[in-house]
Structures are given as C-alpha cells and as structure tokens.
Amino acid sequence: MVWHASRVSVGRLPSRRYPPRVSRTPEYAAALRTALRRAVGGVDERELTRATEALVARYRSVAPASAPILASRVHVAAYAAYRMPATHAALSRVLGAVAAHGLDPRSMLDFGGGTGAAAWAAASVFEALESVTVLDQVEDALALGRELVIDAPSPVLARARFQRARAGAWPEVRADLVTVSYVLSELDERQQDALVADAMQRGQAVVVVEPGTPDGYTRVLRVRTALIAAGWTLLGPCPHAADCPLTKGDWCHFAARVNRSAEHRRLKGAELSYEDEKFSWVAAVAPGGAELPAAETLSARILRHPLKRRGFVEFQVCRPDGSAGREVVSKKAGERYRRARDAEWGDELP
Template structure:
C-alpha cells in the first residue's frame, strides 16, 4: 500500500505552493464568507465557489481534512477486499480532488480517473494541484451538475465525499442509485454529525437494496443497530496542520480531528472486520473498554484485561474505528 503520509505531505506542499501569493487574511475572509453563505442547497445558476480566490481558500480550509477522512474510509475498505485494486475511478462532486489523492494514497498505480463537479474554478484548481501527483496524470476534470440528471459510465470505484449534504432528497437518492448502477464499489463519506450519519445510512440502505454488500465500517450488511435519533456512528481522523492551514482556520494547534461518517459497499467478494470499534476506547487501570459493532448486527461492550495477555496489549493500541480483534 502506498504511504498515506507521503501523499499527505505532497498534498500539503502543493497547497502551500498554490496559496503562496494569497494573503492568509484574505484566505481567512473568503473561508468565513463561504461558511456564512453556505445553505446546503443544490447550486443552480452559480456555484458556491465563485472564483480562484474562493477555491484556493476552500482548498486550504477543507482539502487536508477531506483527504484524511476519505483515506481512512478507503483503508478500511481495502482491508476488506485484499488484493483488489480499482482499475478506474469516478469522483462525484470531487471539486479540487481530495478523494482522488486519497485513492492514490491507498492503491498503487495509475488508472483512468474522472472528477465531476459543477464548480469550474474548483475543477481548474484541482487540475493544477494534481500536477504534483504523478498518479493523477491524465485525470479528466469535467463540469457536471450533480443531481437527478447525472449519468455515470461503468467504473470500478465511485467516491462521493461531503456531497450528499448539498443535495435535495430526490437528488441524493438519484446520485446513490446512479453510483450503484455504474460501479463495482462505492465509498460515501459525510460529516460525522447526526445529520451526516443519517445521510450515510440512507445511502447504505439504497446500496444494500441494490445488491451491494457492506465492506466497512460495518461488520455486517444488516440494518444499523443504532435506534434512529438516539446516537450516530462516526469516526475520527487526525489531520496535521501546516502553518498556513492554521492561519486560514484561525487555530493554534498543529493538528485537528476530523469527525466523519462513511459507508464502503461493493459487489466484490469482501471480508468485513470481525467487529468494529465504534467509540474511543476507554483505557483504565488494568483494563480497556471497547464499544463494538458486532457481525450479528448488535452493539456490545467488551472489557479486555491484563489477564488476556497479548490481546490486552493489542487493546491498549487499538483506536476508534479499528477492527477488533486485530489481525494476526
């Protein structure tokens, strides 16, 4: 598997080079405007990202976190389908291409890649950034309205990251159905909020109904055991911040934690994890408490103590989102 950290470093360098001439105060102002103007509706006459300054600010603000969230989801998917490598990839609503970078961090090789998005400035900037990643040479950056009218050609992998929140209900359903009809495998990532989780579960149900099996994060393809409105399933990815990133986001820490929900579904043979850690492990004196989603479709809490020997040591090293028990 390629080095995810090397890919992340390459992306950070590309972003820094791109933003070299944009004053951090201007970038931060553009980010604040974009957040304030965000309405969660499908763009009609004009995209939310209007020009290069908007897109550059957005890239600095969101690309590192999107990359890490999608990469985490893809890594879990790759573990469930060992030996498989996508021969082609379509990124729907991909904007500046964070998910395409995550795919190259997960699987070696060069493949046909198409990025579809409504915002032409985002596509142009994504193309510029991709010049720093040899695996993205030849990527097609195509303007397309993301919604009910979208048609997709046959492909091995479709990614949809942080897009469903921008769509109306009918457009969300149509997009998931289009992905299911075009791809062997579909990976969908949304914000790790109750609303984001609800959109992921909606998409998950449609994919299962279309004949897909769930590869990750769930260890089963049955209904989610979380009662609607009581909780939500989400995970966390650590994101390193460059100095420019800290300036744009107004933060001081050298890192942030991106919360996300996701589903990875496939028509391929898949071996999901035996169970999945769905909360941050609680490490106490002589024991570790693990909250798990089980292969029989239920939630449970497992206590691993020093008496379990090597398993206890593994539990102390286990992170939120990891499979359990760890592979030998």
C-alpha cells in the same frame, strides 16, 4: 491473491484479513500541503479570509445550499486551503479500511470531487490504481485540481482527469470504484437518491463519506439502506446488514487526525498544530462481486475512543450480530490484548 474490484464479476471478497500495508498517507498529505501553499500563495489574504468565513457559515448549516458553494476562484482557493487537508485525511482512513478487506481498484471515478481530495487519498492507498477521473460542475475547482497534481507524488495522480459534468448528466464512464464525498449535503433528498443511483450504475464498488454530524449520518444511513435494498454487500463500517443498533440521539461517526500547516492555522484562526476531522461513511460492492466473510470471522467496529486501563482495554463496539455494546479485552488475552492496546476509534476490534 489480492481481490481486485475490476474482477468483481468473478472474484469474491476473501474472508481473511490482509496484512497491513505501509501507509503512504503522510507522504501524500505533506505533498498536498506543499501543492496548496503554492496554489493559493498568490491570492489576497483578506479575500481568502472572507471567503473562508463564508464557507464556515455554509458548513454549519444543515440545509441544502441555495447557491453553489464554490462561486468564484477565491472561494475555490479558500475551500482547498480550508477543507482539502481534512477531507483527504478522512478519505485516506476510509479507503484504507476498505483496502484492508482486499479492495484494490484499477480505476476510480469521483462524483463532485472538486479539487481532488479523494483522488489524492485513493492514490496513496491503492497500489493497483491506474486511472482517476474527477467530475464536478465548477470549472474553477477542476482547474485548481489540475494545478495541484502537477507535482504529485505518483504518476496516476499526476495524470488524473478533471472533467466538467453536472449531476444527472454524468458522462457514460465506469470505474471499479466510485466515490461520493462531502457532496450530499448540497442536494435535496431526491437529488441525493439520484446521485447514489448513478454511482451504483457506474461503479463496482461505491464509497460515500459525509461530515460526522447527526444530519451527515442520516444521509449516510439513507445511502446504506439503498445499497442493501439493491443487494450490495457492505464493506464497512458496519459488520452487518441489520438495522443500525445505536439508540436515538447517538450517531455513528469516526475521526481522522489532520496536521495543520502554519498557513492552515492562520487561515482557520487556530493555535493547535492539529485537528480531528469527524466523518461518517459507508462502502459496498455490487451484487455478485463479493460476499461477506463467514459471521465468525467478522470483527466488531470500534465506535468510541477505547478506554485503556491497567490490565485491560474497554471498547464500545458495533457487533456482527447487529448489536452494539461494551467489549473488554484483558491482559490474559495475550497477543490480542497487545493489539487491542494499539487499536483506535474506527478500527476493527482485534
């Protein structure tokens, strides 16, 4: 039986792992690229380039924005073309990770979701999803989001609601899953705390994703601390609720591979046909709705690219006992070794 977040008051998170699903992410990523190409095709390319350069400068800053990032329709188009493929890839990987623990929500609420990258990811991952609501204060972003889903590959995404709302004045709507992705960097700490509290109040499960930078990880750690303090159960990436074991100067982050279209390469001035989006994340479920599997059934999280040698694979991992360090799986482990050869950075250790 698959655990549904909508039944969280009576259900429990199973200790067993679910078999992997056939990923629909490539199909949805291709459909999103097509929708983006159609949506930004009428925008003057020079204006789009200038707006993209402004966005790049903003994303390289670690300070909260003093003005809205999406200040015009051109900025919205630039954001969508420049950032949506990467954001979609990161969210697809994160939501796939929590789905592997049995999460299969029927409803989703996306705070500050803009043009809807998280909605596209959720629709590709969760089979039970019936409704999606995206909230944002920028009407131009919402309008583009509505345009992008017109020919979406699933009915739930095609009928997603894009609704204007401001942080601190969100409508009284609740959902099984609430996502907050790439939003906290635009807020000061007080506003960040308030937004996370709103997410916890309105969702049975909460997923927060930030850029995979030291400051992005610091924001994720603050969210993690708040979730644990409120009695929420972590779904990932941590296999424990102890203090982060990473040493000063290190930070927990992962990567998702993004295939670049010709338009995407031209806009970014890039030559490679792909890029790796770095991100940090945390996910948790409300008190009473789930419990972590027994400690002996938990898997460590792979923190770096595995080193594959002749006859063994070496990993840097975060362990269920709250420690971090080196793990080696040798050829003598048989099936576990074969699965370890396929494991990637960010996966759970076989």
